Amino acid sequence: MTIKVFGHKSPDTDATFSPIVWAWYLKEVKGIDAVPVLLGEPNTEAAFLLKHWGFERPAIIAALSEGEKVVIVDTNNPAELPEGIDKAEIVQIIDHHKLVGGLETKGPIEITIRPLACTATVIYDLMGEDVVALPKAIKGAMLSCILSDTLEFRSPTTTEHDRAVAEKLAGEIGVTIPELAAAMFEAKSDVSAFSDAALLRMDSKEYNVDGTELRVSVLETTAPKLILDRKASLMGTMPDVAKEDGADQVLLFVVDILNEEATLLVPNDLVKKIAEASFGCKVEGDTVVLPGVMSRKKQIIPALKV
Amino acid sequence: MTIKVFGHKSPDTDATFSPIVWAWYLKEVKGIDAVPVLLGEPNTEAAFLLKHWGFERPAIIAALSEGEKVVIVDTNNPAELPEGIDKAEIVQIIDHHKLVGGLETKGPIEITIRPLACTATVIYDLMGEDVVALPKAIKGAMLSCILSDTLEFRSPTTTEHDRAVAEKLAGEIGVTIPELAAAMFEAKSDVSAFSDAALLRMDSKEYNVDGTELRVSVLETTAPKLILDRKASLMGTMPDVAKEDGADQVLLFVVDILNEEATLLVPNDLVKKIAEASFGCKVEGDTVVLPGVMSRKKQIIPALKV
Known part of the structure; x- marks a missing residue:
């Protein structure tokens, strides 16, 4: 059964790309059938980055069916998850938020929560030595998540580790961080089309x-x-x-x-x-x-x- | 402030030694002030192993005070935790049980839950390359936890990884697994003194x-x-x-x-x-x-x- 990987409702950059990156890793590196999905329309920054890194927008889902296998990233809050989450089989949670306390699983599963600025940084660490061989678009997606969640290292949530991972990724794919961040923030600031x-x-x-x-x-x-x-x-x-x-x-x-x-x-x-x-x-x-x-x-x- | 590391009430071998091992690691390797405590009298197997590996029995506590820093191992179930856990500052959770859903934290913390047979195996993985330099008693304690929780690899909770870690530890400290397991199970079976x-x-x-x-x-x-x-x-x-x-x-x-x-x-x-x-x-x-x-x-x- 295909595992659905998703973040929270109202997908920002981390909630859009952490599912894309982790589903890619599960499928291409681990050989596990997985697909990223979204719980809503990506915000303008995430929409810009989908084009920028050449990804298709993942399908948007509203509800889960009995027994569906899911991986939850970037949240552990039931209020931010789709209808039917209580009937799904959660196989993994990767997050960087406080433990909210509403989710329950049927058996022991893999849960990794770290007090870092960004889920993509947690994912980077979970990949271990496999990070070396990641394609440019996947590295770019992770870098974008970190720049978004840290507001280019300005947010007080930023840790030394988030910054080090971002700088490493940027160096490997030849991206100038201030340029990418400026383009991202410009895209996020263009809210004229929204009610x-x-x-x-x-x-x-x-x-x-x-x-x-x-x-x-x-x-x-x-x-x-x-x-x-x-x-x-x-x-x-x-x-x-x-x-x-x-x-x-x-x-x-x-x-x-x-x-x-x-x-x-x-x-x-x-x-x-x-x-x-x-x-x-x-x-x-x-x-x-x-x-x-x-x-x-x-x-x-x-x-x-x- | 000293961090208290503890498992669940009614301490078995994993709930007795995972706190001992992790507090030792925090203090000796990471330089963080930490101490293992118990939430009850260790069972006969754990009591035997304390003597066997040369550890003092950790202090037994019944309640926590406002703002105390704690690390929880081998459970995430509020019903198995001490009075006052809601007022304490939980800084980390390491476990191998299903997510029960009652615990809440004030901010993002380190949470690692893995579907393995034993918390000590999760701890072994978290130590990464530091495992090489562990003293014999710490390796023996982790080996004992795995043999206890897997019933010497007989329990269906046993994974290949638990077995591999146990065999590696046993080899490194020169312990014959069937002999240690037999002594442990004999100690656990001596229940004549209990009401x-x-x-x-x-x-x-x-x-x-x-x-x-x-x-x-x-x-x-x-x-x-x-x-x-x-x-x-x-x-x-x-x-x-x-x-x-x-x-x-x-x-x-x-x-x-x-x-x-x-x-x-x-x-x-x-x-x-x-x-x-x-x-x-x-x-x-x-x-x-x-x-x-x-x-x-x-x-x-x-x-x-x-």
Whole structure:
């Protein structure tokens, strides 16, 4: 039976390419029948990189059938996985997030979680000596994942090991990291084609904080003005998105990659209270700039208080 | 802060020595302050091996304090962990059991779970090239864990890799596997000093099967007669142990290591029904022999039906 390899819903670069890379490795190196799939449309950065490295966009699936074999990469959170995951046979999990605690397996399986910036770095390590013989596109895909998840080593999630793997890969395939990163971030910043609701859901995860259900959205961009110019209509759409997705509030953080700061939209008193309690800032007006804040995982989620 | 490394409650050989080996490695090889602890009195096999390899018995702890750093080996099941585990900072999990799904961490940590027979085999792999320089007692401890968990390669949980690691270790330290295994199994079979209640809890895990809470106990022995001679009094003690531990029923499987079969005690109609539904056998009298059954993980738990 073909093993389906996938990441989380709302596929960013790591959730798009880690499945592609790992399925390729399982099939071509290990001789195990495996195919990458996506749980949604890739974001603009991932779509750019599919063309750049010459990959077909993997099929998008919505649900799993009884007994299907799956490998989960880049998440261990049941809320980010497809319908039917409880009926599937999970054979492996590769991730770099905190253990969320909802997934259960039928028997012992291979689970590798490492506190690194990127799933692709974990995958690189799992490949061991096989990394030498990887084709250029696979190395390029892994390099792209690391540059995306570390925001070209600017994010505080970056480890020395992520950086070393990225630099090694770039050297081997003759890629100049600043050039590739600039092209990726430009692609990610081009969000003109997306509706407000799509933007609010693009890179978004739900967390329950002190009993309040928050949809925490992050838009990483080199052109924050493009998004902040749409501030009023984004804030107007927040209540609809929250309601449809069963959340109490959407928090939108616009991360300025180059200036290394986040702007939080503040549509109401609840968000003002959350911002002041969580980040020790003073909010005046309908936005607040948080200097140095770039990582949802390391800086936003651990700080959130309602 | 010293990291406490521990396995599960009711420490068998793997849950006693994997903490000893991994804490030794963290401290001596990685320079990280770590100490092994136990969550209960080691069983007779583990107690024999502590003397055999020249280790002090680690301290026994009952609870953890707020913010203590811990490494969990040989389980990921919150029910098998000490009080206060939710307040501790889990920094690593190394295991070979199915993902149970109750544990949550505050941030990303190192988690390595592999479908091997023994945690010590996973630890051996994690050590990489450092295994060459391990002292004899540490190699002996890992070898003992593998022989214990595989019942000297008889258990169906045994993989080729477990066997290869055990044979490599034995060769390096000049140990004859059948001799060490025989001494270990003899120590494990000497249960004369234990009360019936202690025997029923010695190697016991709780599972909810179709709404019925079962305490599934396994006694691995080369001398099943010693236990089966106490059959009547063991069955008489079952209702008390079940009640005290909040279970509906205790199932006791006496595994005959040398003859590769299990004898299930059948004290009442519920257990008779469970035995016949789960193992397709016909029960007459108050015991039933299950040929080839040696592994709770692979053969008993997956088969259980109420």
